[in-house]
Amino acid sequence: MSHLRNSPSPPPMNPPQMSPIGRTIVSHHTVRKAEWQNAEILDLNALKTVFEDCDFSYSVIENGYFRDAVFRNCRFVGAKFIDCNFKSANFYKCDFKFALFHTCLLEVPEILASLPAEPNIRREALQNLKANAAETGDYSSLGLLTLQEIDAAKRHFSYALHGYDTYYKNKYASIFSKARAGASLFGLWLAGIIWGHGERPWRLLVSCFLILCGLSFLNFWSLMPRIGWSQAERGLRSFEYISRLFLDLSPDSSFAGFVAVDYIVVLMRYLYIGLFISILYKSISRR
Template sequence: MADQRITTGSPELAPPTMPAIQRTNVAHRTIRKADWRNSELLDLNALKTVFEDCDFSYSVVENGYFRDAVFRNCRFVGAKFFDCNFKSANFYKCDFKFALFHKCLLEVPEILATLPAEPNIRREALQNLKANATETGDFASLGLLTLQEIDAARRHFSYALRGYDTYYKNKYSSFFAKARAGGNLFGLWLGGVIWGHGERPWRLLTSCFVTLCALALLNFWSVMPRIGWEQAERGAKSFEYIIRLFLDLFPDQKFAGFVFVDYIVVLMRYIYIGLFISVLYKSISRR
């Protein structure tokens, strides 16, 4: 019978290295206070197993089968999982700090709920989960993970600017460090407003339309003294000129306004075309 290395007493400090535990079968069982720290678990069958107060910290788990398993108050600090199946697994109050997944089948919403709250650690974990999703072909989860990563990055740079705690006060103590954090934070905000970081296509259309309307209104004040209210059709012709210029549909130069507005509209045309192609590529590649 394979050595299962299951302990039910209080965990003690594990030795630096432990022999590999191979082909362990704990399916349909309840495991309490098992100490698997610094262990190498190979081919662990834990189908519908309940783990309570177990410690997998700094362990390496390969080919683990955790389908429909339940984890309560378990620690996975620094653990590495390779080719594991966590489909339909549930996690309650578990610690996944610095844990890594490679080619693992995961319930992403379950894992997200257990990720550390610290934004810098959370962002690294989300980057790993994105790589894992790409490896397993779970493209449906990439959008959610990307938005979660951006949110963590936004909080990270916000904490850096505010000197949220000792970590941020020490790491971002200089003016230039705070300036870089502020620049990154502004870039994230701008990317979210313009196109939702490529994950919210409707924002791309909304930002484009709103910006063109604003430029048309700006041009209107230049056109009105020359054309007049009636001939400009209450500003409609100014708006039509901007739209035609944006679409390169031979706008009527009689309704041209400020020259710098024309340059902005032409520049917007190429920027938004590039962003649209990027969104379209993401959509197609994730099918």
């Protein structure tokens, strides 16, 4: 394949299978219906190139420069990209099933729109994109990728629990496998409510406040037989007791209620401290 720096049009793209391809330039051109399958492409300059109906399946592309490129209806099934630049690239109706990226500069929202819909395959793709983001220092995308991965995992376990199709019916046929899937789904749901999987810190504060309010209300019914409505200040003293106990600020024991509630509050204190430290560490490590 010849260089195209001064050529009016790109060369034909039908390399022999698994034959290494050296430096190739197709920048500022439109490439249609290229069959670039099972190829090893070592250096490709595709700046502002438009690819239409091209097939890159099971190819290895290293040092590809795809900045500002446009891909329409292209297949990248099983392709592997190494040290490629996809900054400002756009993808329309592309297939990235089982594609892998290593140390590539990506437009993550563009790639997400082209990932496979199957939740098990999508989750594996998102795990690879997270590793790639960490390799390239794209820490701002890690939160988005994590939440997308969790959404895919939730759909995966939901499909497993309900036997969505033949694949899930066969793979999760036993009651025990369905129970494990249900437990995993519940764990993800609960973690999302309590702290947003570490990606939505405000949920940690909201869930903590709501749980303490619920425990205060529970304790209030224990207080009423021995402490009047006015002395309890319409339940505010119960909430004050629970809050001070949670913060370890010497609460007034005269407003103590159920002993089990006290144990729950103390356990909450250490749990939420651990979750807060985890969020703080994650925030610092991504800077």
